[in-house]
Amino acid sequence: MKTISFLRGTAQVMFQPSAIGGVLMLAGIFWGAIEGGHAEVALGAVVGLVVATLTGYILALPQEEGEEGLWGFNGVLVGAAMMTFLGSTPLSWVALVLASAMSTWVREGLNRVGARHKVNSFTFPFVLCTWLFLAAARVLTGLDEVSLAHPMLPSVHHYDIAATPPDSVLEGVRWVLRGVGQIMLQDSWVAGFLFVVGLLFSSPWAALWALVGSAVGTYGALLYGASEVAVSSGLYGFSPALTAIALGAVFYTPSWRSAIWALLGAVATLFAQAALNVFLEPLGLPALTAPFCLTTWLFLLPLIRLDRHKQTDEDHSSWHKKKVTNQQ
Amino acid sequence: MKTISFLRGTAQVMFQPSAIGGVLMLAGIFWGAIEGGHAEVALGAVVGLVVATLTGYILALPQEEGEEGLWGFNGVLVGAAMMTFLGSTPLSWVALVLASAMSTWVREGLNRVGARHKVNSFTFPFVLCTWLFLAAARVLTGLDEVSLAHPMLPSVHHYDIAATPPDSVLEGVRWVLRGVGQIMLQDSWVAGFLFVVGLLFSSPWAALWALVGSAVGTYGALLYGASEVAVSSGLYGFSPALTAIALGAVFYTPSWRSAIWALLGAVATLFAQAALNVFLEPLGLPALTAPFCLTTWLFLLPLIRLDRHKQTDEDHSSWHKKKVTNQQ
Amino acid sequence: MKTISFLRGTAQVMFQPSAIGGVLMLAGIFWGAIEGGHAEVALGAVVGLVVATLTGYILALPQEEGEEGLWGFNGVLVGAAMMTFLGSTPLSWVALVLASAMSTWVREGLNRVGARHKVNSFTFPFVLCTWLFLAAARVLTGLDEVSLAHPMLPSVHHYDIAATPPDSVLEGVRWVLRGVGQIMLQDSWVAGFLFVVGLLFSSPWAALWALVGSAVGTYGALLYGASEVAVSSGLYGFSPALTAIALGAVFYTPSWRSAIWALLGAVATLFAQAALNVFLEPLGLPALTAPFCLTTWLFLLPLIRLDRHKQTDEDHSSWHKKKVTNQQ
Numbered sequence: 001m002k003t004i005s006f007l008r009g010t011a012q013v014m015f016q017p018s019a020i021g022g023v024l025m026l027a028g029i030f031w032g033a034i035e036g037g038h039a040e041v042a043l044g045a046v047v048g049l050v051v052a053t054l055t056g057y058i059l060a061l062p063q064e065e066g067e068e069g070l071w072g073f074n075g076v077l078v079g080a081a082m083m084t085f086l087g088s089t090p091l092s093w094v095a096l097v098l099a100s101a102m103s104t105w106v107r108e109g110l111n112r113v114g115a116r117h118k119v120n121s122f123t124f125p126f127v128l129c130t131w132l133f134l135a136a137a138r139v140l141t142g143l144d145e146v147s148l149a150h151p152m153l154p155s156v157h158h159y160d161i162a163a164t165p166p167d168s169v170l171e172g173v174r175w176v177l178r179g180v181g182q183i184m185l186q187d188s189w190v191a192g193f194l195f196v197v198g199l200l201f202s203s204p205w206a207a208l209w210a211l212v213g214s215a216v217g218t219y220g221a222l223l224y225g226a227s228e229v230a231v232s233s234g235l236y237g238f239s240p241a242l243t244a245i246a247l248g249a250v251f252y253t254p255s256w257r258s259a260i261w262a263l264l265g266a267v268a269t270l271f272a273q274a275a276l277n278v279f280l281e282p283l284g285l286p287a288l289t290a291p292f293c294l295t296t297w298l299f300l301l302p303l304i305r306l307d308r309h310k311q312t313d314e315d316h317s318s319w320h321k322k323k324v325t326n327q328q
Numbered sequence: 329m330k331t332i333s334f335l336r337g338t339a340q341v342m343f344q345p346s347a348i349g350g351v352l353m354l355a356g357i358f359w360g361a362i363e364g365g366h367a368e369v370a371l372g373a374v375v376g377l378v379v380a381t382l383t384g385y386i387l388a389l390p391q392e393e394g395e396e397g398l399w400g401f402n403g404v405l406v407g408a409a410m411m412t413f414l415g416s417t418p419l420s421w422v423a424l425v426l427a428s429a430m431s432t433w434v435r436e437g438l439n440r441v442g443a444r445h446k447v448n449s450f451t452f453p454f455v456l457c458t459w460l461f462l463a464a465a466r467v468l469t470g471l472d473e474v475s476l477a478h479p480m481l482p483s484v485h486h487y488d489i490a491a492t493p494p495d496s497v498l499e500g501v502r503w504v505l506r507g508v509g510q511i512m513l514q515d516s517w518v519a520g521f522l523f524v525v526g527l528l529f530s531s532p533w534a535a536l537w538a539l540v541g542s543a544v545g546t547y548g549a550l551l552y553g554a555s556e557v558a559v560s561s562g563l564y565g566f567s568p569a570l571t572a573i574a575l576g577a578v579f580y581t582p583s584w585r586s587a588i589w590a591l592l593g594a595v596a597t598l599f600a601q602a603a604l605n606v607f608l609e610p611l612g613l614p615a616l617t618a619p620f621c622l623t624t625w626l627f628l629l630p631l632i633r634l635d636r637h638k639q640t641d642e643d644h645s646s647w648h649k650k651k652v653t654n655q656q
Numbered sequence: 657m658k659t660i661s662f663l664r665g666t667a668q669v670m671f672q673p674s675a676i677g678g679v680l681m682l683a684g685i686f687w688g689a690i691e692g693g694h695a696e697v698a699l700g701a702v703v704g705l706v707v708a709t710l711t712g713y714i715l716a717l718p719q720e721e722g723e724e725g726l727w728g729f730n731g732v733l734v735g736a737a738m739m740t741f742l743g744s745t746p747l748s749w750v751a752l753v754l755a756s757a758m759s760t761w762v763r764e765g766l767n768r769v770g771a772r773h774k775v776n777s778f779t780f781p782f783v784l785c786t787w788l789f790l791a792a793a794r795v796l797t798g799l800d801e802v803s804l805a806h807p808m809l810p811s812v813h814h815y816d817i818a819a820t821p822p823d824s825v826l827e828g829v830r831w832v833l834r835g836v837g838q839i840m841l842q843d844s845w846v847a848g849f850l851f852v853v854g855l856l857f858s859s860p861w862a863a864l865w866a867l868v869g870s871a872v873g874t875y876g877a878l879l880y881g882a883s884e885v886a887v888s889s890g891l892y893g894f895s896p897a898l899t900a901i902a903l904g905a906v907f908y909t910p911s912w913r914s915a916i917w918a919l920l921g922a923v924a925t926l927f928a929q930a931a932l933n934v935f936l937e938p939l940g941l942p943a944l945t946a947p948f949c950l951t952t953w954l955f956l957l958p959l960i961r962l963d964r965h966k967q968t969d970e971d972h973s974s975w976h977k978k979k980v981t982n983q984q
C-alpha cells in the first residue's frame with residue numbers, strides 16, 4: 001500500500017497521475033470548503049479518497065491502476081458531494097463510506113463494459129453512486145437533504161434571471177476559475193486557481209484546456225441566456241472543462257484538429273449540462289459530472305482518427321499507459 | 329462528395345437507399361410544412377440533411393455508408409424537429425447545425441456499440457441529440473421552446489377526450505396516412521401519401537408495412553382509449569409504422585412468420601409510445617421515434633430465426649448490404 | 657413440452673430450478689392473493705407463467721433453459737404485477753398476455769447483451785415490460801390504473817411517518833417474512849413463509865440468505881428512517897433478499913468472504929430501493945425488482961474473485977449450469 005496511490009487520487013479527477021498535483025488540488029478543496037464555511041466537505045473528500053483507495057487494495061484489484069491513483073478519484077468526488085448536499089450526521093458518514101467504497105468496484109465493473117467499446121467510465125461511478133444516495137435521502141428521514149434543490153417541474157422560474165456579461169475583465173476571469181473550481185464542487189475562484197496550478201505541474205496542455213473549456217461553457221451559457229446564478233458560480237464551466245481536457249489533452253495528441261474537436265466537445269457539453277439540469281429538476285438532484293461523461297462518450301465512441309499518421313486503432317478505454325509514458 | 333448521398337438521406341429514415349424516394353419524401357415534408365404554415369420546418373430538414381451528410385465527409389467516415397444516404401437521415405429529422413419545437417432565431421439555427429452534425433458521429437459511435445450486439449442505432453442518434461437540445465431550451469432563455477408541451481405530472485388530463493372511431497372510412501384512411509406523415513413530424517395526410525409513394529419506388533413491401541403499422545398503432549390506440557387529438561393526428565401511428573417496416577420488410581425476409589412478428593412489433597410499439605409519452609410528460613418533451621427504436625431493439629436483440637432455411641446467424645446491425653443487394 | 661418447465665418457472669424467480677419449490681411458491685402466491693382479496697393476482701401469475709413458457713417453445717429458444725424453468729419466471733411476475741396494479745378487464749388481460757410473452761424474448765435479447773459482460777438479465781425483463789404497460793395505462797383510458805400511486809414530486813410527504821421498531825419480536829419476524837413475500841408482490845407473511853420453505857427444498861443457503869437479506873433491508877430502512885407503511889409491509893425487504901440470494905448462494909460459493917459481499921449487497925440494495933422509489937415518484941410507478949437488478953449488476957460486473965483457490969475466471973451470465981451441478 002503506497003502513499004502515492006492516495007496522493008495521486010485527487011489529481012486523477014482531471015486525468016493526472018501526479019502526487020504534487022493531487023496535493024495542490026486537495027489544498028484547493030480545503031480552501032474552497034473553509035472559505036464557504038463547510039469544512040466537512042473537505043473532510044468528506046479526504047475520507048472518500050482514503051476509503052475508495054483502500055477498497056481497491058482490499059479487493060485486490062490490479063495494482064498498477066491503484067498506484068496511478070485511479071482507485072481514489074471517484075471517492076474524492078463522492079465524499080465532497082455527499083457532504084455538500086447532505087447534513088453531516090453519523091448516518092450520513094456511514095452512507096458516505098459505503099458510497100465511496102462502492103465507487104471503486106462500480107468503476108471496475110463499468111470499465112470492463114466500456115473497454116469492449118474502447119471507452120472509460122470516467123467519473124460516472126461517482127455520479128451513479130452519489131445519485132443513488134442523494135435520491136434515497138429524499139425518503140429516508142435519517143439523511144438530511146437540506147442542501148438539495150427542491151423538486152420542481154422544469155421551466156424558466158420567476159426567480160431565474162438571464163445572466164448579463166461580467167462587470168469587469170477580472171470578474172470574467174473569476175467566473176472561468178470558478179468553473180474549474182466546481183470540478184471538485186467548490187464555488188471558489190481561488191480553488192479553481194489552485195487546480196490549474198496543480199495541472200500545470202503534470203500537463204500544461206491540460207491546464208490550458210481546463211481554462212478554455214470552462215470559458216467556452218461559461219460564455220456559451222451567457223450567450224444562450226442561462227441563469228445569472230448558475231453562470232457566475234461556474235456551474236456551466238466545470239463539465240465543459242473536463243470534456244476539453246479529455247479531448248484536447250488526454251485522449252488525442254494536441255494538434256489543431258484535436259483542438260477543434262475539444263472546442264466542439266465543450267460547446268456540446270454546455271447544452272448537455274442544461275439538458276441534464278432539466279431532466280433532474282423533478283427529482284431535485286444535481287447533474288454532477290454527468291454532462292461531461294455523456295458528451296465525452298459521444299465524442300470518443302466513434303473512434304474518430306484525428307492524427308493522420310497513426311498506424312494503430314484508437315482506444316480510449318484508459319489513460320493510464322498514455323500518462324505513464326508522458327511522465328517519464 | 330456525391331449528390332446522391334444527399335438525395336438518398338431522406339429516404340433512409342424509412343430504410344430506403346433511394347434518391348427518387350428521397351426527393352418524394354422531401355416533397356412531402358415541404359407540403360406538410362407549408363400546409364401547416366411553418367415553412368421553416370422544411371428548411372430545417374434540408375439544412376439538417378446537408379450538415380449531417382457533410383459532417384460524414386469531413387470526418388472521413390466509411391464512404392459506402394455515405395453514398396447510401398446513411399449519414400444524413402438523422403440530420404433530416406433533427407432539423408425538422410428543432411424547427412417544429414423551437415422558434416426560428418439565429419441562436420436556434422446555430423443549435424440546429426450543431427445537433428445535426430453531432431447526429432452523424434453519434435450514429436457512428438452507437439452503431440459501433442450496437443454492432444457487438446448485432447443491432448443498429450436506427451434513428452436513436454436523432455432522438456438523443458434532439459432531446460438534449462430541446463431539454464436545454466427549457467433553461468436557456470436564448471432558445472424559445474414555445475411549441476413544447478408544458479411539463480406536467482402524468483395522468484389523464486381533463487382536456488383529454490378518449491378517441492372515438494372516425495366519422496367516415498375516408499377519414500379513417502387519413503388517420504393512417506397522417507401516422508405515416510408523422511414519421512417526418514408532418515401532421516398531414518398528403519405528406520404521408522407522398523411518403524408511401526416514395527416507398528413504393530424502392531420497396532412495395534415497405535410501403536405496405538408502413539400503412540399496416542400505422543393502422544395497427546392508430547386503431548390499437550383507439551381501442552385502448554388514447555386521446556382523440558393524438559390518435560387522429562397520427563401520433564400513435566408513426567413509430568409502429570417504422571417498427572413494422574423494420575421487422576416486416578427490412579431485417580426479415582417477408583413471409584407469414586415475419587408478418588406475425590411485424591404485427592406483434594407494431595402492437596408493442598403502440599404501448600411503448602403511450603409509456604414514453606408518460607415518462608417524458610414531467611419534462612414536456614416529445615417521444616420522437618424512441619418508441620420505435622426501443623421496441624425494434626427488443627424484437628431484434630434475441631436474434632429470433634424466422635426463416636427455417638437460413639444457414640447463417642441473424643445479424644441486424646446494418647441494412648446497408650441487404651438494400652444494396654435488393655437494389656441491384 | 658414438459659410439465660416440469662412450467663412448474664420450475666415460479667421457483668426460478670429465486671434462482672431455483674425446483675418443481676417442488678415452484679409449487680410451494682405458487683401456493684404462497686395463491687394464499688397471499690386470496691388473503692388480500694384479489695384472487696386475480698394469482699390467476700395473473702399462472703397465466704403469465706404459462707404464456708411466457710409457451711412463448712419459449714413457439715420461438716424455439718434453446719430447450720435446456722426452458723426445461724430449467726427459465727422461460728417462465730419473468731412471466732409469473734409480469735402477470736402478478738399487472739393484476740396487482742391494473743383493474744381486471746378484457747383489455748388488461750390482453751395486455752398481460754402480450755407483456756408476458758414479450759418478457760421471454762426480451763430476456764433472450766438482454767441475456768445476449770449481458771453475456772458479453774458476463775452478467776444475466778435477472779428479473780429485468782419483467783421490470784421493463786411491466787413498466788411499459790403500467791406507464792401506458794396512465795394515458796390509455798381502456799386500462800384502469802387505479803392501484804398505481806398518484807404521480808407526485810418526490811419529498812417526505814405529510815402522511816409519511818418514519819417507521820418505529822416493531823411491537824414484538826414476532827411482529828419483527830413477520831416484517832422480514834413479508835419482505836420475502838413481496839418478492840412475488842404479496843403483502844403476506846404466510847406467503848413469505850411458504851417461499852422460504854420452497855427454497856429450503858432446493859437450497860438451504862438460499863433460504864437463509866432470503867431471510868437475512870430481507871432483514872438487512874427492512875431494519876436498515878428502519879434505522880435510516882423510511883416510512884412506517886413501506887417498512888412494515890416488506891417493501892424494503894424483497895429486493896435486498898434477492899440480492900443476498902444471488903451474491904450469497906448462487907453466483908459465489910458460500911464462504912465468509914461471499915457472506916460479507918452479500919451483506920454489503922443487501923445494504924446497497926436498500927439505498928437503491930429508496931432511490932428508485934424517488935426516481936419513479938413523478939411517474940407514480942413501482943420500482944418492482946429494479947433495485948435488486950441494478951445493485952446485483954454493480955456487484956457482479958467487476959468480476960471480483962472471492963475464492964482464492966479458483967483457477968477459472970468468474971462468469972455470472974447464467975446460473976443454469978451451476979444449479980444443475982448443485983442439484984445432482
